[in-house]
Amino acid sequence: MVAPGASLVPLVPQRRVARPWAMLAASVAVAAVLALPLVFLLIEAHGAGVANIGRLIFRPLTGTLLWNTVRLTVVVTACCAVIGIGAAYCVERTDLPGRRVWAVFVVVPLAIPDFVVSFGWASLSPWIQGFHGAVLVMTLAVYPLVYLPVVASLRGADPVQEEVSRALGVGRVRTFLRVTLGQARGAILGGCLLIALMILAEYGAFEILGFQTFTTEIFTEFTIGFSVPAACALSLVLVLLSVLVLGGETAARGQGRTMRAGPMARRMTRRHPLGRAKIPVLCGFALLTVLALGVPVGSCLYWMFARTSAALSGVSVASAAWHTACYSGAAAALSTLMALPLALLAVRHPGRARRLLERSTYLVLAAPGLVIALALSYFSERYADGIGYQSQALLIIAYAVLFFPLALTGVRASVTQAPVTFDEAARALGQRRLAVLRRVTLPIVIPGLAAAFCLVFLSGVTELTATLILIPTGVQTLATQFWAYQQNLSYGQAAPFALVIIAVAAVPSYVMGRWFDRLPKRSEKLS
Amino acid sequence: MTELCVKGLHKVFGSEPVLKGVDLTVPSGTLAAVLGPSGSGKTTLLRVIAGFERADQGTVTLDGRVVDDGRCYLPPEQRKIGYVPQEGSLFPHLTVAKNIGFGLPRNERRGRQVTELLDMIGMTGLGHRYPHQLSGGQQQRVALARALAVKPTLVLLDEPFSSLDASLRASVRADVRAVLREAGATALLVTHDQDEALSLAGEVAIMQSGQIGQCDTPQDLYTRPADPALAHFLGDANLIKGVLNGTSVRTFLGDLTLDHTADRGSGPVDVLTLIRPEQVRLRKCNGNGHAGKAGLTGRVVDHEYYGHDAVVRIRPDVTEDDLTLVARVMGAASYPAGASVGLSVEGPVMAWPVN
Numbered sequence: 115m116v117a118p119g120a121s122l123v124p125l126v127p128q129r130r131v132a133r134p135w136a137m138l139a140a141s142v143a144v145a146a147v148l149a150l151p152l153v154f155l156l157i158e159a160h161g162a163g164v165a166n167i168g169r170l171i172f173r174p175l176t177g178t179l180l181w182n183t184v185r186l187t188v189v190v191t192a193c194c195a196v197i198g199i200g201a202a203y204c205v206e207r208t209d210l211p212g213r214r215v216w217a218v219f220v221v222v223p224l225a226i227p228d229f230v231v232s233f234g235w236a237s238l239s240p241w242i243q244g245f246h247g248a249v250l251v252m253t254l255a256v257y258p259l260v261y262l263p264v265v266a267s268l269r270g271a272d273p274v275q276e277e278v279s280r281a282l283g284v285g286r287v288r289t290f291l292r293v294t295l296g297q298a299r300g301a302i303l304g305g306c307l308l309i310a311l312m313i314l315a316e317y318g319a320f321e322i323l324g325f326q327t328f329t330t331e332i333f334t335e336f337t338i339g340f341s342v343p344a345a346c347a348l349s350l351v352l353v354l355l356s357v358l359v360l361g362g363e364t365a366a367r368g369q370g371r372t373m374r375a376g377p378m379a380r381r382m383t384r385r386h387p388l389g390r391a392k393i394p395v396l397c398g399f400a401l402l403t404v405l406a407l408g409v410p411v412g413s414c415l416y417w418m419f420a421r422t423s424a425a426l427s428g429v430s431v432a433s434a435a436w437h438t439a440c441y442s443g444a445a446a447a448l449s450t451l452m453a454l455p456l457a458l459l460a461v462r463h464p465g466r467a468r469r470l471l472e473r474s475t476y477l478v479l480a481a482p483g484l485v486i487a488l489a490l491s492y493f494s495e496r497y498a499d500g501i502g503y504q505s506q507a508l509l510i511i512a513y514a515v516l517f518f519p520l521a522l523t524g525v526r527a528s529v530t531q532a533p534v535t536f537d538e539a540a541r542a543l544g545q546r547r548l549a550v551l552r553r554v555t556l557p558i559v560i561p562g563l564a565a566a567f568c569l570v571f572l573s574g575v576t577e578l579t580a581t582l583i584l585i586p587t588g589v590q591t592l593a594t595q596f597w598a599y600q601q602n603l604s605y606g607q608a609a610p611f612a613l614v615i616i617a618v619a620a621v622p623s624y625v626m627g628r629w630f631d632r633l634p635k636r637s638e639k640l641s
Numbered sequence: 642m643t644e645l646c647v648k649g650l651h652k653v654f655g656s657e658p659v660l661k662g663v664d665l666t667v668p669s670g671t672l673a674a675v676l677g678p679s680g681s682g683k684t685t686l687l688r689v690i691a692g693f694e695r696a697d698q699g700t701v702t703l704d705g706r707v708v709d710d711g712r713c714y715l716p717p718e719q720r721k722i723g724y725v726p727q728e729g730s731l732f733p734h735l736t737v738a739k740n741i742g743f744g745l746p747r748n749e750r751r752g753r754q755v756t757e758l759l760d761m762i763g764m765t766g767l768g769h770r771y772p773h774q775l776s777g778g779q780q781q782r783v784a785l786a787r788a789l790a791v792k793p794t795l796v797l798l799d800e801p802f803s804s805l806d807a808s809l810r811a812s813v814r815a816d817v818r819a820v821l822r823e824a825g826a827t828a829l830l831v832t833h834d835q836d837e838a839l840s841l842a843g844e845v846a847i848m849q850s851g852q853i854g855q856c857d858t859p860q861d862l863y864t865r866p867a868d869p870a871l872a873h874f875l876g877d878a879n880l881i882k883g884v885l886n887g888t889s890v891r892t893f894l895g896d897l898t899l900d901h902t903a904d905r906g907s908g909p910v911d912v913l914t915l916i917r918p919e920q921v922r923l924r925k926c927n928g929n930g931h932a933g934k935a936g937l938t939g940r941v942v943d944h945e946y947y948g949h950d951a952v953v954r955i956r957p958d959v960t961e962d963d964l965t966l967v968a969r970v971m972g973a974a975s976y977p978a979g980a981s982v983g984l985s986v987e988g989p990v991m992a993w994p995v996n
Binding site for chain 1: 691692693716717718719720721722723724726727728730732733734743744784787788790791797
């Protein structure tokens with residue numbers, strides 16, 4: 115029963131590899147790259163002089179910007195929470211007719227960039243502007259960020275807890291508030307965090323609506339006023355706001371724990387009948403779809419066909435689409451690759467220091483795209499003699515850094531699917547390390563890696579702010595070309611670019627939504 | 642021919658010694674079990690034998706061939722070992738048939754062997770299913786078939802039944818034993834479940850804090866443990882004081898016969914005597930509280946009824962200490978608390994000198 119020829123195999127001299135040094139080194143390098151923008155920002159601020167920065171921060175303009183930014187963030191986040199939670203509950207827990215169709219319609223607006231939603235509304239009516247316009251547009255553009263995690267959490271949560279609550283004499287509404295929302299608490303907070311960060315970072319939508327926030331002002335200072343110290347001072351405040359949001363979310367999340375006792379049987383409980391509320395709820399979903407999906411898409415179509423004054427160049431659309439795909443694709447590959455060592459380290463070799471390393475990379479969330487772009491471009495100009503400024507490489511690195519948290523989330527989830535025991539089982543069956551990687555680890559991990567890639571790719575396609583600053587001269591992406599036409603009020607020419615962006619982003623995000631939909635079923639019994 | 646031989650195995654994690662000189666031999670074609678509480682190092686032992694961990698000192702010999710001697714080591718994929726991990730760890734992206742054929746050369750993966758193994762584990766025709774479509778017991782059986790497909794020298798089972806329901810455990814256990822016997826495989830099972838080890842294995846090694854305390858057949862382990870601690874670890878035990886003189890032990894329960902394998906000592910010595918609950922015989926007393934024979938009596942303290950048998954705790958009427966005897970009685974006889982019973986001990990006993 116001995117392996118044939120086994121006696122010929124030499125004993126492998128023992129190497130004592132206690133720690134995965136290579137992976138550790140790669141992770142530290144990645145974390146360092148991610149920290150660069152914030153470090154640059156601090157160097158810049160230091161160079162401009164503390165007194166100078168102080169003077170630039172403590173002026174009335176900052177107060178106005180602060181008031182505008184904060185009230186918008188609070189109001190939009192609240193609106194999105196209400197819409198997102200309501201829609202998620204109706205789709206997941208009630209007998210809403212046509213749930214599957216609504217589930218798609220509710221999510222698709224996520225694929226429409228904020229600046230396109232803004233363009234769609236503002237180009238139709240001059241009344242859509244300022245604070246109210248910004249609340250309307252941003253709410254419609256980002257509410258799926260609450261809807262998606264809440265739906266997932268409601269699906270994963272144990273419906274028996276709700277039954278227990280009802281049996282304990284707590285009514286339906288109070289059960290919803292105390293148990294259902296309690297279960298989804300982490301998901302709600304996570305979604306709200308993303309929305310708040312997005313509003314802090316948004317530029318295009320507010321520029322179109324003529325609403326002044328930190329980001330629009332920084333952009334103006336940098337590109338029109340050429341005032342680096344002023345842009346830098348305002349950036350510091352913006353980063354501080356983002357850090358506050360992040361810290362607040364962590365603090366709020368830390369108070370509650372989700373607990374699951376034992377392996378849980380996933381079973382369907384009866385959906386709550388909507389009863390007389392059915393018609394109003396249906397109308398609500400229809401209205402939401404028209405406002406979030408119908409108006410932006412319809413408006414783009416209207417401008418494209420109603421105002422064909424200028425000749426449309428199919429070539430420029432194709433060339434812009436090509437550049438968009440190249441930059442986004444390269445960035446997606448780069449950030450997925452960067453996320454791998456950190457995810458592997460965190461999942462396979464857990465330890466406090468390593469977990470801290472992984473968490474530190476989430477600090478990137480606090481740096482809006484504009485700040486990352488400014489920091490990188492400033493640094494290349496000041497310290498690298500302009501080498502790399504407005505180069506393709508710099509743009510791709512900026513994307514990869516900006517969307518790294520997205521990649522890490524996806525990669526980490528997929529690496530978790532392939533625990534070390536699979537490797538061991540395969541090796542005991544006579545497979546060498548490379549064969550194990552090829553036959554076991556990769557097939558399990560690749561769908562998740564692909565999802566992470568798609569996520570970053572989509573974000574790259576819809577990115578405007580950093581692109582405007584870092585785009586190589588003479589090159590246009592879909593977003594920047596759209597922006598150029600839109601700025602010239604050539605709506606008819608801008609519209610096709612917006613539609614291509616939507617088409618490029620909507621199809622994969624729908625596919626990916628379906629994939630994530632199937633994910634829990636696959637791992638159901640494996641856990 | 643000896644299939645597995647472990648000698649003086651040491652393993653340290655950080656500064657904590659986990660294995661402190663383990664010696665273990667598993668003869669060809671037998672199923673042995675390593676039984677120990679969690680943290681005793683039994684899983685580490687298994688992982689060193691499989692090659693997932695490397696020995697710090699000592700040797701592991703497989704089929705006469707040193708695979709790890711603390712300096713050089715053979716990687717796991719070249720050891721021809723069948724490894725059945727705790728949760729089965731079936732590859733989730735492969736069907737049952739592909740899981741079973743995983744370790745085979747490419748041209749044999751769809752062959753007759755996979756079908757035969759499916760038949761052997763009683764899952765004929767289920768080869769196209771995915772692991773998540775199987776019950777826990779089925780997953781465990783597929784994991785075993787996957788390990789057996791490569792015709793291993795040795796099958797290692799790491800707590801293979803602990804993730805199963807109690808009701809499933811017995812039947813899967815029987816299945817596994819039948820499959821292993823049919824395959825004629827040498828196997829080593831690691832478990833913390835006494836029933837599992839005693840009922841499955843031909844030989845059981847008890848592992849305590851990084852060392853093998855005793856390695857014997859289940860019967861010998863139970864009736865002739867090496868020391869009082871081992872007696873206590875395995876099953877229920879009554880340990881009472883006595884004086885050993887030649888082949889007889891004098892206790893308050895009377896003069897008991899010493900087991901023929903036990904050390905007789907020289908002259909009278911104070912000993913600790915092991916009396917298993919099955920050895921304690923109870924007789925119902927008549928109304929006036931006296932046993933029929935002029936024997937020892939006691940009062941029932943409590944009574945746990947299990948259907949096939951019952952455990953009765955008795956406070957003997959004459960003892961120096963505050964002592965309770967545990968007795969196991971078969972059948973439907975009922976001993977209500979407070980009842981008076983006659984006591985006697987049956988069969989030879991083990992005894993160890995007290996120092």
